[in-house]
Amino acid sequence: MKRLLPLLVICTTIGGASLAVADTVVIQPEQQTVIKEYVQKNPVASVSIAGLELSVGAKVPDKVVLHEVPDVKYRYTVIDNQTVLVDPDTHEIVEIVH
Template structure:
């Protein structure tokens, strides 16, 4: 009886482990805004103004064959990163346009930290 209880507990722990790991992930796949790091990003209420700003700046778009999702590392060559103006909040990230989507990028690693719709 004791062995059955231990086996059931071990089985429950094994089944629960992937769910627990998934719940702790800060990465969301798809078009939903997601953030990898907890660093400051553009506030939700400022995003429409930021999108207008990017359009006004006529930032050239860069194309890559992969889907644009949080966590993607952009190539070393061919991508230009731009500073986010102070009026949109102090952030250590840079922005660029990839496959027609504005993204925030961690400049040292070139990893996408947020996709702005």
């Protein structure tokens, strides 16, 4: 039986590259700076979602509005006063922005 290697997906964006290996997402420092600056200049209202533990991999309900960051694949929203990056395809949190 052949063993399958983990699928590597490389997403190139302006300001850096994001590398996804299986379920791990790495946001490059340059891209983190772009995201943080954009989020600070474009604040959104915080929402509260009962039962949602804010952690990487947690799924955000489809009803939560995700906001675009120009030239970045991921979207952001604010949950319980914490900004999170969310994969718009899976609605999974990929990073908690500090």
